[in-house]
Amino acid sequence: MTKPSLDKDKIKFLLLEGVHPSAIEVLRSAGYSQIETVPMALQGGELKAKIADVHFIGIRSQSQLTADVLAHASRLAAVGCFCIGTNQVDLNAARERGIAVFNAPYSNTRSVAELVLAEAILLLRGVPEKSALAHRGGWLKSAVNSYEIRGKTLGIIGYGSIGTQLSVLAEALGMKVAFYDVVSKLPLGNARQVAKLLELLAQSDIVTLHVPETAATQWMIGAAEIAAMKPGGILINASRGTVVDIDALAAALNAKKLLGAALDVFPVEPGSNKDEFVSPLRGLDNVILTPHIGGSTMEAQANIGVEVAEKLVKYSDNGTSTSSVNFPEVALPAHPGKHRLLHIHRNVPGVLADINQVFAGNGINIASQFLQTNEAIGYVVIDIDAAHSDLALTKLAEVPGTIRSRVLF
Numbered sequence: 121m122t123k124p125s126l127d128k129d130k131i132k133f134l135l136l137e138g139v140h141p142s143a144i145e146v147l148r149s150a151g152y153s154q155i156e157t158v159p160m161a162l163q164g165g166e167l168k169a170k171i172a173d174v175h176f177i178g179i180r181s182q183s184q185l186t187a188d189v190l191a192h193a194s195r196l197a198a199v200g201c202f203c204i205g206t207n208q209v210d211l212n213a214a215r216e217r218g219i220a221v222f223n224a225p226y227s228n229t230r231s232v233a234e235l236v237l238a239e240a241i242l243l244l245r246g247v248p249e250k251s252a253l254a255h256r257g258g259w260l261k262s263a264v265n266s267y268e269i270r271g272k273t274l275g276i277i278g279y280g281s282i283g284t285q286l287s288v289l290a291e292a293l294g295m296k297v298a299f300y301d302v303v304s305k306l307p308l309g310n311a312r313q314v315a316k317l318l319e320l321l322a323q324s325d326i327v328t329l330h331v332p333e334t335a336a337t338q339w340m341i342g343a344a345e346i347a348a349m350k351p352g353g354i355l356i357n358a359s360r361g362t363v364v365d366i367d368a369l370a371a372a373l374n375a376k377k378l379l380g381a382a383l384d385v386f387p388v389e390p391g392s393n394k395d396e397f398v399s400p401l402r403g404l405d406n407v408i409l410t411p412h413i414g415g416s417t418m419e420a421q422a423n424i425g426v427e428v429a430e431k432l433v434k435y436s437d438n439g440t441s442t443s444s445v446n447f448p449e450v451a452l453p454a455h456p457g458k459h460r461l462l463h464i465h466r467n468v469p470g471v472l473a474d475i476n477q478v479f480a481g482n483g484i485n486i487a488s489q490f491l492q493t494n495e496a497i498g499y500v501v502i503d504i505d506a507a508h509s510d511l512a513l514t515k516l517a518e519v520p521g522t523i524r525s526r527v528l529f
């Protein structure tokens with residue numbers, strides 16, 4: 121499949137799910153004018169029809185870019201996930217099609233950490249129940265089941281960007297921090313790593329989840345894990361809805377095994393603000409339910425807009441793929457006076473020899489060449505004189521194993 125170069129005014133961007141306007145500013149100031157925005161996620165036929173027509177798509181956590189959807193994306197060069205999680209994109213299918221996927225791994229981490237800490241404090245004081253009761257005309261002035269956060273143990277599952285920030289903030293409030301992670305991590309401050317998940321659950325007053333959605337994290341907190349928690353413990357999940365068995369959690373809350381819970385993510389989330397939220401946790405006053413807004417602050421969204429849009433611009437303008445989550449990473453210099461050929465191919469023996477033969481066999485001098493591979497694909501970038509770029513692009517597209525190629529002026 122060949123994607124020849126296009127003038128910037130022909131390159132189409134589609135930004136879904138209310139991506140922050142800071143992204144549009146970045147794209148416009150880089151010279152791109154065809155930018156369509158949609159305030160919500162698209163699904164099914166509508167998503168397939170829209171994606172078929174664009175070169176770049178920006179999404180957040182709700183747009184499902186499955187292999188089936190990506191099969192319709194014949195022009196798509198890259199996906200920008202304007203969030204941390206990339207589980208909503210079939211990364212292998214994208215890679216097989218030569219589509220690079222980018223995200224914003226850090227910009228909303230502080231927002232999530234702040235929300236989790238606030239929820240921990242509110243739940244330890246029984247505020248959600250007391251507030252709900254007051255809204256109904258009740259009055260529950262009582263210290264029963266109301267605790268300070270100071271001195272309590274916070275058990276963090278997943279000690280990555282969010283987990284570590286939370287660790288530092290929690291210690292500043294006088295909490296003890298323990299964490300469980302599949303990787304050995306350097307504990308910050310006085311935090312300590314616990315070898316087994318069940319051990320962490322047994323010793324924590326508050327358990328909070330900060331793992332990505334993977335096969336290993338699916339339903340990792342079920343009835344057995346909740347049973348291992350301290351009686352009167354608190355569970356917070358602002359990671360992904362598939363990590364917690366929500367029925368088991370509802371049962372534990374109804375049985376008063378847990379003091380409370382806060383959920384920001386759910387196995388099934390409404391596609392837009394107009395759809396109904398359905399959950400067995402509805403109506404439980406000791407549960408804080410938030411509509412997947414852990415990263416939804418003005419600061420985080422503005423920063424994410426800039427961060428991801430800049431990555432898309434760099435990839436579109438000069439082929440730089442640094443920090444892509446599914447693609448060989450190449451940081452490329454400018455290419456003044458040269459045309460730049462980008463060639464994405466299956467990583468099988470012999471392709472590079474065939475590529476080099478295109479140039480040797482046609483007497484085309486290579487000014488510079490960059491190559492990076494991963495287990496599935498190779499990404500080669502070749503700068504040459506403008507006079508030869510049409511021929512070279514045509515010949516490159518014929519190399520067996522080619523996934524896609526394009527030229528940048």
Ligand SMILES: NC(=O)C1=CN([C@@H]2O[C@H](COP(=O)(O)OP(=O)(O)OC[C@H]3O[C@@H](n4cnc5c(N)ncnc54)[C@H](O)[C@@H]3O)[C@@H](O)[C@H]2O)C=CC1
Pocket residue numbers: 204205206225228229232277278279280281282283300301302303330331332333334336337358359360384385412413414415416
């Ligand atoms: N509610 C919201 O709005 C937001 C939710 N998130 C979610 O939070 C997740 C975590 O974000 P970050 O901290 O930035 O990710 P990260 O990748 O920096 O950290 C994740 C940590 O989880 C660990 N981990 C992976 N599999 C594990 C397993 N099976 N058991 C234990 N530990 C495991 C990793 O080793 C890593 O240390 C994201 O993947 C995303 O799904 C992120 C931002 C906003």
Ligand SMILES: O=C(O)C(=O)COP(=O)(O)O
Pocket residue numbers: 180181182202203204205206228412413414415416
């Ligand atoms: O950053 C993430 O992974 C999130 O879950 C935030 O998702 P959102 O951009 O708010 O749909």
